[in-house]
Amino acid sequence: MSDTNIKCTINGTELEVKKGMTIIQAMTENAQRIAHYCWHPGLSIAGVCRLCMVEIEGNPRVQIACNTVITEGMRINNTSEKVKDAVKWGLDFHLINHPLDCPICDQAGECGLQDQYMEYGKYTPEMAEKKQKKHKVVDLGPTVVLDSERCILCSRCVRFTDEVSKTNELGIFNRGDHAEIGTHDGKQLDNKYSLNTVDICPVGALTSKDFRFKQRVWYLKDSDTVCNGCSTGCNVKVYFNKEGLFRVKPNVNEKINGYWMCDEGRDIYKFVNREHRQLKGQKYGAGSWHEEVHAGVAAKDAGQFLQTAKADEIGLVLTGQHTNEEYEALLNTFVNTFKTKNIYHWWPQEPKAGEFDGLLLRGDKNPNTAGLKEALSKHGITAKWADLESGLKSGKIKQLVVIAPENIFAYNDMEQKAAFFAQAEHLILATSVKFPGLEKASLKIATIIPLKSYIEKDGTFVNFKGDVQKFKKATTVVNEALTGVELAQLLAGQNLQIEVVPTPELFKAASNTRKDQVTLDHRKKNEFVFNRGRL
């Protein structure tokens, strides 16, 4: 123990830290405040912003905390007047050529310059000379826009493309105070992780084309969840208000996604918003759509068909897009109440499933394939997709319940599948998105039941390597939509209970949680989170 740990004193507090740790690491891990821009725990040390100044006893000069390794007995402080003065001036140097266009800047409200100036600033600006002019609205690529005047040249984005995405598109060009970020000749900032540069940009220099000018950030609430874009299960934060979701950013989880997420995952908020959603229950029969009904009514009516049907006439189609709790509730209903084992796994991209880009992105675009497989085997389900094909063709399966996938970007075979499912005598389609291709399909009888999306419910996903991750409901987009658990109860003819979370011992405890994670039991509904995480 003592071989790998050493003692030091930071701002009067005695700490035991791992050997080889830098001062800034020790300080951030022990909740000590320190100004910084260029240092990022997921990137190499640049040591260029010169803000993380600390005073070390015995050293007459202030030192940067990011490149100073702690030695035994080191006494460090960053609260002395000397350090405060250095940081004040350091910030002023950052700001003398900054345009201070906060009112029209997308970063305002979550800007490192604003935040740190409030905390450490000099408050008496003395710059009276002309500011440096640089390029504005530089189109770096399909996702990101650059404003060079706002840039503080911390080089985080350059290091990201060099070290993490390893695509090397960005560089710093020119010298001195006319240095600018830019893309190398003939290149664009175009990689699967490009939007991380926007996250790590401490100022408004890099902005996301998707998000910019959509919302002021102080009108957004945020909530932690797990990305449902693929089987990696990155921990993410979704930003929303009553108009819907606006963006997704990564949360730090060293075990799963580190500090990053892919650009594809950032689109997952789109199919949650109302324009893509199935809002009401719908029925189809005798060649036309009937009036819209309440989701619960649609589910209960459909349930009556199922309760009266023969066991082997009932089929259920599931995808790896839903939570463990929903699988359990649905399988329990179908296997134990309806006594059927005609349960099929809709799996659209078999050949791509094993793909992995080496960083985060996986070919299996389902967040919970592992959870589904486990649930199926637990209930002894062995049915194959081919059985469904033959069952529908021969008319053996009459009542087909389909729990449709949420991610319409990942499932590109939905139109063909609509036609395929339409062969059933009665198609009961529970879907959170407007299911494409239904208009063209030759339906016999159909019931459409709106489902809640993953943002709108508590639940558990199991990622590709078996990490069990719980997430809480972030917000409600479609108020009357049902969760899978509620659907299962209604189909079985039960009434909804107020407490819909099934007995907890049925489910695994989360094997992967973050320190700052709010547990299901302690969540506060729609809490307004001021703390927007680390810079």
Place this chain on the structure above:
Amino acid sequence: MAVAETKYLTEFYHLPEFKGLEGYKKNGGYKELVKALKMQPQAIIDEVKASGLRGRGGAGFSTGMKWSFLPKNNEPRFLLCNADEGEPGTFKDRMMMEKAPHQLIEGMIISAFAINSKKSYIYVRGEYDDSINALTQAIQEAYKAGYLGKNILGSGFDHDMDVYRGAGAYICGEETGMISSLEGLKGQPKLKPPFPAIQGYLKKPTIVNNVETLAVVKYVIRDGAAHYKTFGTEKSAGTKLFSLSGNVVKPGNYEVPLAFPMKDMIYGLGGGFKAGRKLKAVIPGGSSAPVLTAEESERATLDYENLAQMGTMLGSGAIIVIDDSNCMVQCLANLTHFYHHESCGQCTPCREGTGWLDKIVHSILSGRGRPQDIELLIKVADNMKGKTICALSDAAALPVLSFVTKFRDEFEYFVREGKSKVKGTAFAPKGDAHVGH
């Protein structure tokens, strides 16, 4: 008493033939290489350490000490010769490379043998065409004569040497900036630690020495440390080349022992001033060194400790003499423009601070200065000191601090009257010429 140079390194520089291999050998060339290859490498390092030789590039760090920081193992290591002579006012390395390229090459092979390096580079400032040509030719001659390459003079020691041409950036004279440039990266200094002696060029142990330093090694081997120490003082041993420039009658390179009186340098070797002019100020060690007033310069001696005591430095040995016809605000504007132009832009205080200083000085110079600008210059410069990766920020701040404090009356006059105390006019800025580029 006539003041004379002490021609130790430059003994044969007046002979044109000294540039070629034959002429160099005729005048004692490569004898010390033969001698050194028979010595123990550690003995060479000890001898250099004992000679008290300090780096001639500017920092004045003990050369023997620097060499002994190398790890004691067989890891490949590099010797780099810093010939990116960019410090304004300095032109001694250029003369050495043009007049005696073999002297440097011999010094380098001996040094490389001492630190067991099999590869060295001479990083020459891009504008120095003649130096590059001279060195390239001399290296070819040395290869042919068997002083470079495999198994040098049958000693079993292999060494290869190359000339690398810089692209004219001042910052590449900083040793880690030079290493970055040599690696093909943008010429920007690297974070220390790790220091180059542990992790330098291509992440291998690397020693970077100035041209003059490496040339001296040959003479330390020839005459021994004890003889070398007879020049100069205890802490500033040996002779040094000084580049004398500015308003003196006879500017040029002069070799004198350290602790040589500056007065003799200016009035004796330099030939004093034009009729009717008198000394106003001296920048003693290249443009980064704080300026000395006339009174201070007349009692200064040219050695590390005396100049340090006076709050300035010996630096690269570039003595810039300023007479009373010059406006100090204008002189400072020249310097701030240089540092603004040459800041690499990596560290914020330097990137933004050099520009800020430059803009303030130029606004004073154009007659638009505000009374608070003088204090502001001091505040900005103060906060640029000791805050960055390399010393360029300090180099930009120190002249500002010394000019403004020592010649404050001229700055105050300029701000008050809107014109120069010496020249009687203001100087309109030439477009945006002083801002950037």
